[in-house]
Amino acid sequence: MKKYYKTIKFVFVSATFGLILSSFTSCGKKDVNSPGFEFMPDMYRSPSLEVYSVHTIDGDTLDNAMQPVKGTVARGYLPYAYPNTAEGYDQAGLNLHNPFSSQKEVFEKEGEVLYGKFCVHCHGGTGAGDGKVGGKLPGPPPAYDGALKNLPEGKIFHTLTYGKGTMGSHSSQLTQEERWKLVFYVQKLQGPKESTSDSTKTVAAVTPTVTAKH
């Protein structure tokens, strides 16, 4: 009997330990993500804020970090004043001029490189509108040195910014500076302007509307 007593005691003690151990390990089984017991958790969790969401801290609502602070202009970004309307297009043709005229020579060359990447497939190497894609469009692009010969620089820039007809906007692919580089190169392809310029015609067409408003 004594022999059995030792064995029973051993079984009893190990069962008790086993129970205690399993009661520890089974803690937190309900929620697998639970870190379990935390001792003095004051600094374990910092109140981290998601950057691109709106937060309210002490009653103040903080704007989404994607929005620029009101009344400010983001670095490297120039606001474009002309709206995407027929009037905005005409006004750009009248009043918008290339701010990089002093860098014309260099910018024209850089514009040529950009043209080869972004425009040539529609407008063709000489700007005749005979690019591989351009020829397949329902209305192929007009020739720069033909119908578009006297198109003013402001309108070229406006079209690059917003797009026109089947030509999409290029403002997400090209910075404003790059668009002005392309304007120089398009002007090179337009060749010398004819005496009756498009802008003169536009002045006659647009000025009365503007005067009538004031």
Ligand code: HEC
């Ligand atoms: C998907 C083909 C396509 C691409 C790419 C394209 N264009 Fe055009 N583009 C056209 C078509 C079509 C027109 C004629 C739009 C109209 O008048 O309806 C046009 C018109 C123009 C005009 C005349 C705009 C006006 O005010 O009448 C200019 C300037 C021009 N494109 C320059 C460019 C430049 C520079 C690029 C390269 C950044 C470019 N295009 C890329 C198809 C394209």
